[in-house]
Amino acid sequence: MSLPHSTVGKLAVATVLILLLAAPARSEDHAPEIRFENHQFTPQTLTVPAGQAFSLKVTNASADPIEFESFALHREKVVEPGQTITVPLPSLKPGAYDFYDDFHQEVSEGRIVAQ
Amino acid sequence: MLRWEKFLLVSFLGVVGLLVLAPWLSPPLAHLASLRGSNPPVTGNITAPPDVAAVLRRSCYDCHSNETRWPWYSSVAPISWMIAHDVERGRQEVNFSEWTAYVPVTRKRKLQWIERALHEHVMPPGLYRLLHPDARLTEQDISRLEHWLQAQLAELPHTSPHQESP
Numbered sequence: 001m002s003l004p005h006s007t008v009g010k011l012a013v014a015t016v017l018i019l020l021l022a023a024p025a026r027s028e029d030h031a032p033e034i035r036f037e038n039h040q041f042t043p044q045t046l047t048v049p050a051g052q053a054f055s056l057k058v059t060n061a062s063a064d065p066i067e068f069e070s071f072a073l074h075r076e077k078v079v080e081p082g083q084t085i086t087v088p089l090p091s092l093k094p095g096a097y098d099f100y101d102d103f104h105q106e107v108s109e110g111r112i113v114a115q
Numbered sequence: 116m117l118r119w120e121k122f123l124l125v126s127f128l129g130v131v132g133l134l135v136l137a138p139w140l141s142p143p144l145a146h147l148a149s150l151r152g153s154n155p156p157v158t159g160n161i162t163a164p165p166d167v168a169a170v171l172r173r174s175c176y177d178c179h180s181n182e183t184r185w186p187w188y189s190s191v192a193p194i195s196w197m198i199a200h201d202v203e204r205g206r207q208e209v210n211f212s213e214w215t216a217y218v219p220v221t222r223k224r225k226l227q228w229i230e231r232a233l234h235e236h237v238m239p240p241g242l243y244r245l246l247h248p249d250a251r252l253t254e255q256d257i258s259r260l261e262h263w264l265q266a267q268l269a270e271l272p273h274t275s276p277h278q279e280s281p
Contacts, residue, residue: 071224100224102207102208103207105220
């Protein structure tokens with residue numbers, strides 16, 4: 001596919017590219033976040049809109065690796081100390097979805113509530 | 116450039132690249148090398164009927180227990196790094212040799228994940244099955260495991276409810 005020759009055409013292509021690149025960044029900037037620190041998740045209960053796909057940020061502010069895991073959400077991911085991961089999630093039906101740190105069974109589980 | 120000259124050039128660049136990256140690669144590779152051949156003690160083995168235990172040992176224990184069988188090629192880099200990494204991750208996910216250390220809610224989670232892995236046919240992994248054909252799960256093995264898993268899950272105390280998968 002060759003680029004358009006006209007200036008207007010090039011501007012249009014550039015605009016589309018910028019919008020495509022910017023869209024994910026915008027969605028991640030507003031992504032809800034769960035933070036792991038002092039052997040607990042904060043917040044313990046995260047409320048999200050039901051019926052909308054979204055990305056979840058998980059930050060491990062502790063000194064040990066954790067595994068963010070949720071059987072209900074079908075997600076498991078190791079998060080190294082100091083690391084922030086982004087977990088894409090589909091639109092959720094209304095309800096509660098538990099998550100936990102699979103590496104530390106003494107850590108209280110948290111919950112994502114879709115409503 | 117002739118083909119053999121290109122090959123030599125690529126090989127040379129590869130060696131140079133490894134030398135440059137060595138300071139960053141050394142610690143994780145040293146860690147993986149230390150895992151190779153190491154089997155921590157069995158502190159609390161899972162209890163299961165003999166036929167179920169046999170399937171677990173044959174198909175799961177190499178990565179998910181402290182009774183890993185380390186074949187000769189597990190001493191040969193770079194495949195040794197991959198095997199050590201898989202064993203480390205496998206033990207982190209579920210370790211049948213330390214099953215009694217799991218509290219009931221943890222056991223329930225792990226049994227649920229095992230059941231899911233069976234349904235989705237993701238365990239044992241394809242490459243492992245290629246190297247260990249005897250580890251392949253037959254339909255009878257899967258059925259046997261599923262019945263046992265259901266019985267185990269039914270015996271565990273009911274924990275906080277979770278929504279089914281969206």
